[in-house]
Amino acid sequence: xxxxxxxxxxxxxxxxxxxxxxxxxxxxxxxxxxxxxxxxxxxxxxxxxxxxxxxxxxxxxxxxxxxxxxxxxxxxxxxxxxxxxxxxxxxxxxxxxxxxxxxxxxxxxxxxxxxxxxxxxxxxxxxxxxxxxxxxxxxxxxxxxxxxxxxxxxxxxxxxxxxxxxxxxxxxxxxxxxxxxxxxxxxxxxxxxxxxxxxxxxxxxxxxxxxxxxxxxxxxxxxxxxx
Ligand SMILES: CC(C)(COP(=O)(O)OP(=O)(O)OC[C@H]1O[C@@H](n2cnc3c(N)ncnc32)[C@H](O)[C@@H]1OP(=O)(O)O)[C@@H](O)C(=O)NCCC(=O)NCCS
Numbered sequence: 727x728x729x730x731x732x733x734x735x736x737x738x739x740x741x742x743x744x745x746x747x748x749x750x751x752x753x754x755x756x757x758x759x760x761x762x763x764x765x766x767x768x769x770x771x772x773x774x775x776x777x778x779x780x781x782x783x784x785x786x787x788x789x790x791x792x793x794x795x796x797x798x799x800x801x802x803x804x805x806x807x808x809x810x811x812x813x814x815x816x817x818x819x820x821x822x823x824x825x826x827x828x829x830x831x832x833x834x835x836x837x838x839x840x841x842x843x844x845x846x847x848x849x850x851x852x853x854x855x856x857x858x859x860x861x862x863x864x865x866x867x868x869x870x871x872x873x874x875x876x877x878x879x880x881x882x883x884x885x886x887x888x889x890x891x892x893x894x895x896x897x898x899x900x901x902x903x904x905x906x907x908x909x910x911x912x913x914x915x916x917x918x919x920x921x922x923x924x925x926x927x928x929x930x931x932x933x934x935x936x937x938x939x940x941x942x943x944x945x946x947x948x949x950x951x952x953x
Pocket of ligand 1 (some may be wrong): 785786787789792862864865866867870871872874875876877878899900901904905907909910913952
């Protein structure tokens with residue numbers, strides 16, 4: 727068949743990268759994700775007490791452009807994030823709660839039902855549907871830092887992202903002063919790709935570093951080494 731006779735259906739759109747598996751709907755998760763010590767599941771409205779326990783801490787807010795929130799404001803914020811259950815368009819985000827199994831929640835006990843505690847959360851956000859790019863973000867209560875919990879949870883979120891949503895590249899934007907997050911990026915196998923100058927206003931103009939991980943790099947890292 728000559729080019730002239732090729733139908734529209736056969737035409738390759740050179741502007742479009744291989745598509746991600748979108749839309750993704752949280753309702754399609756048949757079971758929570760499990761790591762050695764944690765369960766990852768979509769944030770729920772009832773998580774707001776646990777989330778406020780870390781959202782209100784100045785050291786947590788140091789590099790995240792969130793305002794300090796009262797308990798009531800944190801509840802509204804958690805409700806909003808719990809409602810973000812679909813990834814389809816640029817900017818859409820989805821949040822996993824990092825539930826530490828065996829750690830009692832700070833929320834009031836309802837009946838005899840004890841909840842495990844939400845100690846942090848992991849965000850997946852669409853940077854570009856056209857270019858199949860996804861952004862990763864995280865936060866962990868300081869009382870639970872230094873135990874490898876953040877890397878355990880985010881590693882599972884990275885696996886989920888590549889296997890289920892199938893981006894070409896995952897990225898993280900990190901305040902240049904945020905050495906703990908930069909270290910986490912490196913533990914995840916992410917590469918420092920570059921820096922942006924004064925791209926964020928947060929108590930003054932701040933610089934960011936961009937870390938990235940390509941799908942093929944992630945796959946190569948997981949491939950069994952030949953004997
Ligand atoms: C970024 C953040 C999640 C990192 O938390 P973290 O606990 O340091 O990260 P990890 O889970 O990777 O833990 C690594 C630490 O645990 C230690 N550790 C203990 N047991 C471990 C284990 N089994 N596996 C791996 N590390 C372990 C490591 O030695 C390391 O400590 P070190 O930094 O003193 O060397 C946390 O600092 C945070 O929430 N910051 C505030 C929010 C924020 O800035 N978010 C980012 C916006 S971009």
